[in-house]
C-alpha cells in the first residue's frame with residue numbers, strides 16, 4: 001500500500017464493556033463506561049418507535065438521497081435540502097471533505113489537541129498535515145490563519161473541541177472565516193453543539209449563506225443518543241455540497257438510521273433532558289476535581305479533560321486502576337496528553353461511581 005497509508009496510526013476507540021469484563025474478570029452489569037462521549041440516556045423512545053416501523057422495509061436499499069431526513073434538517077436549519085450532505089456518522093463527513101477537496105501533496109490545517117480523525121482523514125488522502133500549536137488547550141485561530149499556505153485546501157476546526165472541551169466564541173470564528181481565502185474549505189465540526197448553554201449558541205448554519213467555503217458538520221451521535229446508528233450531516237453551499245455528494249457512498253446512511261434521526265430531531269424533550277443532565281454532571285465533576293486538587297480544562301462538551309498526575313505514565317496508570325474497578329474512561333496519550341484522562345459525563349450515579357473509583361486510584 002502507499003507510504004502515507006502505512007504511516008497512519010490506528011484510531012483508538014473507547015474499550016467496549018464486554019472486552020473490559022473479560023479482561024478484568026468483571027460482571028458487565030457493574031461496569032460504567034464514560035469513554036466515548038455517548039449519551040447516558042441511550043436511544044430516544046421516539047427513535048425506537050420510528051425504527052420499529054422502518055424494519056419492515058429493510059429488504060430494500062435505503063433512500064440514497066435521504067429525502068425525508070434532509071427535508072427535516074432543511075426545515076430545522078432553514079436551508080434548502082440541496083445544501084445538506086448526509087454522513088455515516090460525522091466521521092464520514094470529515095473523510096468525505098478530505099476526499100472531495102484535497103489531493104495528494106496538498107495540505108490540511110488543524111490544531112494540536114483537536115479531534116483524532118482530522119489526522120486520519122488528512123493522511124488517508126496523502127496530504128500534508130499542518131498542525132498548529134494549541135493555545136490554552138484550544139484552537140489558536142490567529143496562528144491557524146497564518147499557517148494556511150499555498151498548498152492548503154482544507155481547515156478543520158472543532159467547536160467545542162474534543163478531547164479538550166474548549167470553545168471558540170462566534171466573533172472569533174467569523175473573524176477567522178473573513179481571513180481565509182475562499183478556495184480553502186473550512187469544516188466547522190460542531191459535534192457537541194447541542195450541549196452549549198443558550199448564551200453560547202450561535203446559528204452557524206446562517207454563516208453558510210455568507211461563506212461559500214464553509215462546511216458545518218453535525219452529528220446524531222452525541223446529544224441525540226444515536227452513536228451506534230452512525231448518522232451525521234453537513235451544511236454547505238450547493239457547489240460544495242455537490243462535490244461532497246459525488247464522493248459520498250450512495251447508501252452511506254441506512255434506513256433505520258434515517259428514520260431514527262428524523263424522530264430524534266423532533267424530540268425536544270430528549271435534548272432538554274440531556275442538556276440538564278450534562279450541566280449537573282459537569283458540576284459534579286468540577287466539584288470532585290477541585291476537592292482532589294486536580295487540574296481540569298473547563299469544558300463546553302459532554303466530557304472533561306482532567307490531569308491525573310505529573311509524570312508521563314500518569315494517564316495510563318490511573319486508567320488501569322480505574323479499569324480494575326470497572327470504570328472505563330479515555331486515556332489521551334495518543335493526543336500528546338499522557339498525564340490526562342478524558343471522562344464523559346454520565347448519569348449522576350455513574351459519575352459518582354467514577355469519582356469514588358478515581359479517589360481510590362489516586363490513593
Ligand code: PMP
Pocket residue numbers: 037088089090091092115158160161162189191218219220221227230231232
Ligand atoms: N467530531 C468530533 C469533535 C468528535 O468528538 C466526534 C466523536 N468522537 C466526531 C466528530 C465523530 O462522531 P460521529 O462519527 O459519531 O458523528
